[in-house]
Amino acid sequence: xxxxxxxxxxxxxxxxxxxxxxxxxxxxxxxxxxxxxxxREYLRYRDLxxxxxxxxxxxxxxxxxxxxxxxxxxxxxxxxxxxxxxxSDEFVGDLxxxxxxxxxxxxxxxxRVDDPGVDPLPTRVPYDDGSFDFVFCTEALEHMLDPLFxxxxxxxxxxxxxxxxxxxxxxARAANRLKLIVLGASVNFPLxxxxxxxxxxxxxxxREYTLEELRHMFRDVGFSxxxxxxxxxxxxxxxxxxxxxxxxxxxxxxxxPLQLIPxxxxxxxxxxxx
Numbered sequence: 001x002x003x004x005x006x007x008x009x010x011x012x013x014x015x016x017x018x019x020x021x022x023x024x025x026x027x028x029x030x031x032x033x034x035x036x037x038x039x040r041e042y043l044r045y046r047d048l049x050x051x052x053x054x055x056x057x058x059x060x061x062x063x064x065x066x067x068x069x070x071x072x073x074x075x076x077x078x079x080x081x082x083x084x085x086x087x088s089d090e091f092v093g094d095l096x097x098x099x100x101x102x103x104x105x106x107x108x109x110x111x112r113v114d115d116p117g118v119d120p121l122p123t124r125v126p127y128d129d130g131s132f133d134f135v136f137c138t139e140a141l142e143h144m145l146d147p148l149f150x151x152x153x154x155x156x157x158x159x160x161x162x163x164x165x166x167x168x169x170x171x172a173r174a175a176n177r178l179k180l181i182v183l184g185a186s187v188n189f190p191l192x193x194x195x196x197x198x199x200x201x202x203x204x205x206x207r208e209y210t211l212e213e214l215r216h217m218f219r220d221v222g223f224s225x226x227x228x229x230x231x232x233x234x235x236x237x238x239x240x241x242x243x244x245x246x247x248x249x250x251x252x253x254x255x256x257p258l259q260l261i262p263x264x265x266x267x268x269x270x271x272x273x274x
Contacts, residue, residue: 002043007036010073017094019063023238027065030238034167037231037269038138039069041165045226045271046134050161053078054133059125059154060084060140061102064095071098078133083107083125085118086201107153108144108203115201125153133159138167141214142205145195151221158274164223167269170230171208174258175266211268223272230265 016026028035046054053076058067061082070076081101092102109123135154141147154164170176176187189204191197198204209217211228218225234255239248258264 002036002040004033004036007039008032011035011069014069014072017064017091019091019094020065023242025238025241027063028069030241031065031233031236033233033236034138034231034267035065035069037229037233038066038136038165038167039074041227041229041269041271042070042134042136043074045163045165045273048161048163048226048273049133049159051078051133051159055079055131055159056081057125057127057132057135057154057157058082059107059135059137059150060143061095062087062091064091064100064102066136066138067095067100068098071100081127081132085121107150108146110146110149111195111203113201118201125157127157129156130159130162131157133162135162135164136166137164139169141166141168142208143203145206148217148221151217151223155221155223155274160274162274163226164272164274165269166214166272167231167267168214169205169208170263170266170268171210171213172263173266174255174261174264176208177264178255209268211263211270214268214270218270218272223274226271226273227269228271229269230262231267231269232259232265233267234259 011028014028016028020027055078061067062084067080067082071080083103083105085106087102087104095102103126104121105126106118106121106123135158137154144150179185179187193204234252239245
């Protein structure tokens with residue numbers, strides 16, 4: 001299986017666009033551990049689809065790194081597409097350069113926003129039933145008020161042998177437990193950033209989930225489980241790549257022993273099949 005060091009070597013030549021850089025740090029660098037585990041699990045289950053060149057969809061594709069990784073580093077040659085709420089012409093053009101299609105869609109239409117550009121968007125994944133062999137939805141469900149709507153759409157566009165890989169923050173992670181128990185602070189985004197106050201297109205974490213809650217939703221949609229993992233991605237933090245990082249590093253070191261408890265780790269990764 002692909003090791004982290006091998007992944008780092010592979011990705012050293014990755015062509016980051018300006019959309020994939022945050023605070024001067026390429027996304028492929030600041031989110032290396034997360035992308036490594038996603039790619040590794042994809043390679044583990046790719047052949048289950050029965051497709052020699054899987055048709056791949058990424059739901060919530062911005063900034064496009066995952067699809068470009070598969071195209072450029074793994075040399076996947078099947079049809080590839082991304083779906084998201086927003087995407088500038090420049091962003092769409094960058095993906096098109098790698099033969100990746102991008103379409104806009106509002107897959108959480110229960111939220112009403114003060115943006116005339118959102119109302120006309122399709123509220124379905126704009127592809128036919130069974131169009132894809134492998135679908136990703138990473139770090140997106142926590143931004144949705146009705147994730148079941150999106151999950152049903154993913155199930156619809158999957159082929160009969162298709163696989164689905166999802167990641168989302170773990171509600172029961174160590175940092176959340178300490179916030180609540182030690183500091184008495186909410187584990188949610190600040191109230192003023194919620195959709196009650198902010199009617200824009202940017203949607204904070206509206207709700208995070210435990211693994212049991214996710215399993216319940218996946219089962220209700222019709223997915224069959226293949227693998228669930230708790231990931232320690234504590235090194236994936238853009239604040240670790242700037243100046244004056246000592247406080248952040250201290251907090252990461254202090255929390256590290258708690259990562260030995262799998263269910264207290266930061267991220268949940270689940271792989272399912274239709």
